[in-house]
Amino acid sequence: MPVPAAKDVLTLTLDATSDRPVFRQIADHLRGAIASGRLLQGGQLPSESQLIEHYGTTRMTVRQALGVLKSEGLVVSEHGRGVFVRPRPPVRRLASDRFARRHREAGKAAFLAEVEGAGARPTVDRIEVSTEVPPDEIAERLLLGRRAKVVVRRRRYLVDGHPVETATSYIPAALAAGTSITQPNPGPGGIYARLEEMGHRLGRFTEQVSTRMPHPDEVTALALAPGVPVFHLVRTAFTDDDVPVEVCDTVMSSAAFVLDYDLPAR
């Protein structure tokens, strides 16, 4: 038997004297087996029936234990196959120079430059462009009045065919109207290159990062496994004169990214 059977990890038994609920004890045992490496990444957990037999409990209790591990993002279940330790996929780093001017001058938008640099295949789909009155919080960031319109660019980014990020950009309509920014494909270097061509030389960006569990539509759009949180980034682009010219609202799968920042000590 080259690979040990999944049920062989079941070495511990319940502590009847403990007031810790049975389902938590089972979850603790399995979590320990994962942390210690007794259960390998991608490896299969003991089946529900094996857990029932080993612990002498019922299916609901066993499923409750597995539910804990699922909501912690440690395991994923596959209908008809079994429950598996989540494999940790290789992560993409968003280098903090991803908005460097040299990328734009080389005709690369930030995401494309980043992912190609990592040796993967970036694609973009679900591109939608429209003109709308933005939500208040966006209007505030762009220093726009209540009724001012913006060009809204929505799109989804994929790495090797797997969706990893959705993004919505807001550009004041007064700036973007009549330019290729209103086209689905804004041309080489992306919209930042277009803004700079128009004389809006970019000086700095601010980025606000929060994290939370995804909404159901985000679970669908990013094909997220249960227990995987998302990054929520709101980035504002400012010109050399400190005028905000774009706000980009981004939701990223935390399974696909580590954010990398460089901070001066000043």
Place this chain on the structure above:
Amino acid sequence: MPVPAAKDVLTLTLDATSDRPVFRQIADHLRGAIASGRLLQGGQLPSESQLIEHYGTTRMTVRQALGVLKSEGLVVSEHGRGVFVRPRPPVRRLASDRFARRHREAGKAAFLAEVEGAGARPTVDRIEVSTEVPPDEIAERLLLGRRAKVVVRRRRYLVDGHPVETATSYIPAALAAGTSITQPNPGPGGIYARLEEMGHRLGRFTEQVSTRMPHPDEVTALALAPGVPVFHLVRTAFTDDDVPVEVCDTVMSSAAFVLDYDLPAR
């Protein structure tokens, strides 16, 4: 009746023709009520018995629906009281100038400067200092050999008495030995001020941000509600000569922080 009863939000009924499971339909209804504001922040959801009666289903199914919302971080349950919409607490921003030299020169460590600036009361507890051989990934970042030791400083940060962050700093023992860095209280301005006094002028920091669901010990240490992910930051401090002098491994409650970064366009 000044406040509408929680069960009055139950206006929708199940769609028997849908193949969406009952527990998901119930979760969808409640999620919609929260999103639309029919259920207010901090407000009470209909009790399990009310949901059972309204939807004509059983307790396990209702609890499964509530479990979905809990794992999404939308609601919290309180034993004996009920289930409530999670109030969104005001968040603390970690400004990107939090490592500015002027704070150290003013005798403020980063966290203290940040939180006091926001008008709240910062405290630190569970301070532990020891000398250890670091994990490989820490040794790599500090460019240390396999057996080189580091001074390890662990502590927990609180805002107005609520724990929000745990941090572990690693400083090469060769640098820290015999200095106040090995003391629980390293003095005004924190360990960065001590390092600069010793001639290690800090030039830049790198910060790697990831997010995931917390481990059980983190749930305890940070008093995290279910469904709240954590930020995991690994920050490396470099001197002017680009020598790494400290690595700080930080786990932060995502309910308490928005990370704020300033990026140059370069």
Place this chain on the structure above:
DNA sequence: GTCGTCTACTCGTCTATACAAGTAGACCAG
């Protein structure tokens, strides 16, 4: 050999029930 069926296994959903334990208000004895 190829294809389809059969079967045994997996997890997903749902019903029905029981008792434990925490909470909050009503109520009563003092």
Place this chain on the structure above:
DNA sequence: CTGGTCTACTTGTATAGACGAGTAGACGAC
């Protein structure tokens, strides 16, 4: 009025069972 008990609610934990549906390998018909 105070303090305790009682009660009716809440959620937490656990048992026992049923049926549905996806998977994968064995097996046999062709």
